Amino acid sequence: MCQNVSCVHLPSHSDLPLHTPTAIALGNFDGVHRGHQEVIRTLVAAAPPGCSRSVITFSPHPQTFFSGKARLLLTPEAEKRALLGQYGIEQVIVLPFNSALAQLSPLEFVERILVEQLQAKVLSVGFNFGFGRGRSGTAEDLRTLCAAFGIPVHIVPPYCRGRDRVSSSAIRAALAEGDVVLARELLGRAYTLTGTVVQGEQLGRRLGFPTANVSLPPDKFLPRYGVYACRVTGATLGGEQLGVANIGVRPTVSAQQVTTEVHLLNWQGNLYNQEITLHLEAFLRPEMRFPSLAALQAQIAADCQVAAQLLEQVVSYA
Template identity: 60%
Template sequence: MWVTSSTATALLPTAIALGNFDGIHRGHQEVVRSIVGVDATGSEDCSIRRTVVTFNPHPREFFSGQRRQLLTPQEEKVRLLEALGIEQLVLLPFDRELATLSPQDFVEKILVRQLQAKRIGVGKDFHFGYQRQGTAEDLRAIAQNHDIEVKIVSLQACGRDRVSSSLIRQSLQEGDIPQANRLLGRPYQLAGTVVTGQQLGRTIGFPTANLQLPDNKFLPRYGVYSVRVVLEKTALLGVMNIGCRPTVNAEAKPTVEVHLLDWSGDLYEQTLTVNLEEFLRPEQKFSSLDALKAQIQTDCKRAKDLLNSQL
């Protein structure tokens, strides 16, 4: 996939899915599908670049001045969008100049002139332009003056809940992994390289892989999880702990450690993709290493039973 932060180097012309797309959840996926595969006449046109246009940094990060933890950092976002058929990701630098563009100017300067949009897809709740004054219907009206089709995608629901990045964050913070996964349309993932840790798990018979994640990856509730792990093309079962390890010299910075069930081998410098399935228990401090070891044994058995029952 071609990734660029400059419209001057974008591949043109484009069919654009427009939005923030943090999470690439079920609603985002429908917006992407609205511009993939067909041109405005309903037939496939390989010359039109299937493109996601989003903002960097996230507008909320720009206005708050606080770094935002993301459900899908850039590398993960690229991988997910590519699987959906997107050929190009344009990361518009979100600065004061972009933030003060009127809805009309945003469409005409960015989407029409610079990106040569032929088709645009957005969610029904999309807002854009200065102080978010523009709506999805405004986008359609402005684009229509340039003979650009705008597909407005209805909001997606999961049961009684509207699919949204904020609800996914809330579910992860509460440890409600099944709900987060339903909203995403796939398991929430933590993908990273295995780095050297303190190797304390090895001393009590439960070696763990210490994962180095992107600094801006959103972490769910601290505690222990049952997980499915992909190592290269091999699927494995595991138990994951997220937290500051209060029993063994608590650290200020949280760690993400994975113990693979019924597997042994050298994992250092390898990449693991960890799919979260169930929250087992919150992080806690034990009176001794023996008590910790007994609890880990219980966690492993429970995780194995849960994961095997879901096959």
Template identity: 55%
Template sequence: MIITTPNTKVNQPTAIALGNFDGIHQGHQIVLQPIISQKSPHLYSSVVSFDPHPRQFFTGQKLSLLTPKQEKADYLATLGFQQLILIPFDETLAALSPQDFVNQILVEQLQTKIISIGEDFRFGYQRKGTAEDLKKIASQLGIEVYINSLHKYQYTQQTSVRVSSSLIRQALLSGELKQANLMLGRSYTLIGEVVKGKQIGRTIGFPTANLQVPPDKFLPRYGVYAVKVNYDNTTVLGVMNIGCRPTVKGELPTVEVHLLDWSGDLYNKTITVSLEAFLRPEQKFNSLDDLKQQIQQDCQEAKALLNREVSVKRLYN
């Protein structure tokens, strides 16, 4: 899987899924499917996205991402894509008319033959181009366009909503992890290198792996989670804390994982932490002894939840 831009080397001609795809949720995967399924050996299956995210460009505010660049590329590779093409989103691109966007970017730079988009796709100056506009312009150039219906999620018994990255962020911030994972179609993950922390956990009998995630990674609600930790093709159950550790007067947010029934050294290893259940919000305790007692309860609850999940999966497999 390569990450490239039109100004560097792009493998051509291309079949592309076009959009932002932050999170690569279930709605996104509907758009990705026609490109995954296309069988031409002469077309490079590609995802074309924008860097920075258009919302960040227009607002000037840094946007935290559900899937930062490398995480997005790695996941797309597992789906069968050959390249992630990031188009620099700047004033020049924002000023292109829909016709010029197709001619200059999709045809001249990418040699696109097949395009897949969502029905709400907008492009060109002031987002004036619609999905139907793209199909009309592309058809005149011999480019095939798939327009995909939006994926809806049963948010409550009475309400179904369109799956979106914004709605997933909202669910994660509210601690509604089950809903977020259902919309994603998989568990939300944090990926990073294990680095040295203050090692306070060791002093109370719960050593933790301090995870350094990409600075633009979206962090869910501060609190304690039941998680699965994958490293070196090994999966271990664990408890993760995200937050500023108010009991020990922490200031900056940290991501710390305690692995259940495990001992070893993870320093400098890259690990993937899958968030399976939200246990409780972050809180301040009166003493380290109180904190230790609560962590023991968290570990017992996490172990029961995660083992029950494993048992159910075995039953139905």
């Protein structure tokens, strides 16, 4: 598996070279969920020797381009790149989704991007892949057009959980309800929040439950506001730790800014300026306003007890 994945933005103005010829998986891959993983596995298995195993993705997200509204992501670029590396991808190629790209016909996209620039030798796409002006090209169209250039195209069928297709939209819906258990099933792993620990107001410390305030990428999709049991990883933690995370605006103290903070159950130390990752395992309760800080303190103690029991079961099962 490839852990270090290069990221090339086209047109390339970076010091990172574009490695060609390529074997390419096409799509947005937001979430890198089980369906995306099948597309990538198919690509890795089909890649000829000497080809750089690559993913083409788009920035901004096409929906952002057409709607003009910022789209929060399940996996911002750095997180997505790290995940793709775990599945054998060596290179992420980011195409600027702009008017010029949006106006390319399906044939022009194949000729100019896939053949001329990327020297593609094999492709893998999901069954519902659309490309070219107005998404007029289908996955079958891609196969037909690429055949003229001797490029095989593997079309991966939908990945389903029961009768329901796994999709980024389904994961977003689950997270909006706080259903991180369902999100885990669809993703194939726990939903994670990765960021740098920054200085907070230290209210948790005054209450006897010190927390690490985690600064997340601004385009990261947050689950339902509330309290979660989580596993916590980081280079300086000396192994995986168990924690209780709060995501939201902390209504008891009349805070307005959305924060993500975590209390580690059995660890003490200084995490300032360190990157940590929260792996959300269970939703404990929604955010709520308490009549006093003493009541909030009692509830945090109860949350920690419940989280410890749940997380011990998760760790034992794993």
